[in-house]
Amino acid sequence: MDLYAELIIEHSKRPRRAGLREPFDAEVHHVNPTCGDEVTLRVRLDGDTVADISYEALGCSISVAATSVLAEEVTGRPVAEALETYRAMHRMLTSRGTDPGDPEQLGDGVALAGVSRYPARVKCALLGWTAFTGALARAGVDISEPDPQTPDPQTTPRQA
Amino acid sequence: MPVFTDEELARIRADFPILSRTVRGGRPLVYLDSGATAQKPLAVLDAEREHYLTRNAAVHRGAHQLAEEATEAYEQARATVARFIGADPGEVVFTKNGTEAINLVSYAVSNAGAPGALDGTDPAVASRLRLGPGDEIVVTEMEHHANLVPWQELARRTGATLRWIGVDDEGFLEDPSTVVGERTRILAFTHVSNVLGTHVDVAPLVAAARAVGALTVLDACQSVPHLPVDVTALGVDFLAFTGHKVLGPSGVGVLWGRRELLEAMPPFITGGSMIEIVRMEGSTWAPPPQRFEAGVPMVAQTVGLAAACDYLTAIGMDRVAAHDREVTAYALERLAERPWAHPVGPRDPAHRVGSVAFTVDGVHPHDVGQVLDDHGVAVRTGHHCAWPLHRRLGVVATTRASFHVYTTREEIDVLVAALDRVPDLFGVSA
Numbered sequence: 001m002d003l004y005a006e007l008i009i010e011h012s013k014r015p016r017r018a019g020l021r022e023p024f025d026a027e028v029h030h031v032n033p034t035c036g037d038e039v040t041l042r043v044r045l046d047g048d049t050v051a052d053i054s055y056e057a058l059g060c061s062i063s064v065a066a067t068s069v070l071a072e073e074v075t076g077r078p079v080a081e082a083l084e085t086y087r088a089m090h091r092m093l094t095s096r097g098t099d100p101g102d103p104e105q106l107g108d109g110v111a112l113a114g115v116s117r118y119p120a121r122v123k124c125a126l127l128g129w130t131a132f133t134g135a136l137a138r139a140g141v142d143i144s145e146p147d148p149q150t151p152d153p154q155t156t157p158r159q160a
Numbered sequence: 161m162p163v164f165t166d167e168e169l170a171r172i173r174a175d176f177p178i179l180s181r182t183v184r185g186g187r188p189l190v191y192l193d194s195g196a197t198a199q200k201p202l203a204v205l206d207a208e209r210e211h212y213l214t215r216n217a218a219v220h221r222g223a224h225q226l227a228e229e230a231t232e233a234y235e236q237a238r239a240t241v242a243r244f245i246g247a248d249p250g251e252v253v254f255t256k257n258g259t260e261a262i263n264l265v266s267y268a269v270s271n272a273g274a275p276g277a278l279d280g281t282d283p284a285v286a287s288r289l290r291l292g293p294g295d296e297i298v299v300t301e302m303e304h305h306a307n308l309v310p311w312q313e314l315a316r317r318t319g320a321t322l323r324w325i326g327v328d329d330e331g332f333l334e335d336p337s338t339v340v341g342e343r344t345r346i347l348a349f350t351h352v353s354n355v356l357g358t359h360v361d362v363a364p365l366v367a368a369a370r371a372v373g374a375l376t377v378l379d380a381c382q383s384v385p386h387l388p389v390d391v392t393a394l395g396v397d398f399l400a401f402t403g404h405k406v407l408g409p410s411g412v413g414v415l416w417g418r419r420e421l422l423e424a425m426p427p428f429i430t431g432g433s434m435i436e437i438v439r440m441e442g443s444t445w446a447p448p449p450q451r452f453e454a455g456v457p458m459v460a461q462t463v464g465l466a467a468a469c470d471y472l473t474a475i476g477m478d479r480v481a482a483h484d485r486e487v488t489a490y491a492l493e494r495l496a497e498r499p500w501a502h503p504v505g506p507r508d509p510a511h512r513v514g515s516v517a518f519t520v521d522g523v524h525p526h527d528v529g530q531v532l533d534d535h536g537v538a539v540r541t542g543h544h545c546a547w548p549l550h551r552r553l554g555v556v557a558t559t560r561a562s563f564h565v566y567t568t569r570e571e572i573d574v575l576v577a578a579l580d581r582v583p584d585l586f587g588v589s590a
Contacts, residue, residue: 003530003534004527004530004585004586009585009586009587013587034542035525035526035541035542035543035556035557036542036543036547036550036556036557037526037556037557038556058556059524059526059556060524060525060526060527061523061524061526061527061586062526062527118530121526121530124526
């Protein structure tokens with residue numbers, strides 16, 4: 001089935017940069033109350049750069065793989081770029097199969113595109129990513145949209 | 161010899177048109193999620209439609225013939241449901257669902273603490289409804305959140321203490337005698353676990369509660385759909401269940417309570433229909449069950465629920481229960497052939513009702529459920545609203561296959577065939 005691309009299984013079995021590390025600027029703990037999946041995630045910033053993302057993820061292959069992709073794609077990138085990547089990921093996951101994602105921007109994350117066809121699983125894929133933005137906010141980063149012209153992916157009407 | 165012949169099972173399945181639809185690209189639906197909500201036979205749908213087509217009106221008000229007929233249908237539904245559980249119709253309260261039925265009891269108890277709320281009540285009955293600091297509410301570790309959170313909240317509001325009876329490794333309740341004691345005022349427990357499938361032995365719990373004068377509240381949401389249930393034989397004080405798991409519509413639940421308790425209890429939700437006299441300064445209450453049915457009730461749903469009770473009664477609840485045991489035993493047997501699958505709950509199907517939840521080595525239940533769904537098999541995954549129980553079992557979540565009167569052995573075969581794809585797909589050696 002298209003949901004379980006080999007890349008996703010691979011990430012879920014060997015999540016990149018997993019484990020909790022010191023030092024860190026902020027830590028958050030997010031749960032998916034419908035299934036009990038949990039992620040504890042730490043962020044360390046170095047100026048405007050995401051210096052480290054470390055985490056402990058307890059969940060399904062989709063949620064672990066998505067968190068692994070997050071750590072791989074976003075670590076070492078400027079915060080502004082990391083937030084853009086988050087928004088692109090969010091857009092793809094909530095597109096109901098209409099947005100395949102840009103491999104330049106999402107890397108292995110495009111393997112998660114199939115999730116958008118299964119509305120019940122979107123929360124799984126977003127668990128780590130939402131935790132990441134929560135950790136950034138806790139570390140004092142302004143995570144709101146930079147340009148008011150850009151629609152918030154959370155309020156963008158879904159395309160049928 | 162199976163309980164239902166192939167012909168009878170085929171006839172039953174024909175009563176549930178939804179079972180013949182396909183899902184996920186043309187695969188026949190294999191519906192194994194009746195523990196979440198059961199499918200509805202045509203008789204239930206027809207009864208609701210008939211009600212709206214011919215006698216829709218607000219009940220217990222209105223001076224016209226339709227109102228009269230609707231009221232009669234509503235009270236007739238109450239009588240049918242009461243008969244289904246061996247109760248007196250005057251002791252049957254219609255609620256929105258099972259959760260509301262349990263909340264009705266918990267809020268009535270906290271409202272009983274208001275000044276004057278129990279005035280004129282027999283002191284022996286009144287004392288059973290009073291709860292405060294030093295008193296204890298006892299639940300079990302296998303409760304659905306619906307029979308846990310309302311008691312946590314009641315404890316918080318009244319200053320009482322919440323305690324619980326543990327669950328052993330096989331999914332049976334531990335000895336209640338170390339938990340139920342002189343301070344226990346309420347003992348709330350499930351009849352059948354929605355995760356373990358455990359059929360709880362009610363008698364020793366009722367005996368322990370009676371010995372100290374505690375109220376007993378039985379969550380029967382997972383038992384009434386599958387077992388003959390008789391409130392008198394059970395000996396509890398309250399019993400709650402929901403309509404939609406008994407092949408009935410959603411939006412209707414039932415609270416049964418002993419008359420003397422219902423008569424003493426203050427209301428939970430107040431407003432129209434539940435009053436005796438209303439003045440600007442204050443009001444008095446109608447007798448039960450109307451006291452607990454504020455507002456215009458869900459008449460069509462109660463009519464549908466009564467049709468569901470009649471449908472099951474026509475098959476015979478003893479045979480419904482025997483069929484459930486047969487399907488459960490077969491599911492356990494097929495899962496036991498797979499060393500990487502681990503059912504939770506009692507090993508002996510004689511102690512189980514309605515469902516088999518399990519884990520798969522190395523694969524998260526969400527992923528298991530997704531693969532099954534791809535094969536047309538509908539199951540539930542997650543903690544099934546019993547998070548503390550899953551913590552006790554040491555697992556994040558489980559995959560649950562749950563059954564009803566229309567479930568076949570062939571459907572269990574499709575389940576395990578789809579399940580056999582899982583270990584390989586996720587690179588776990590089978």
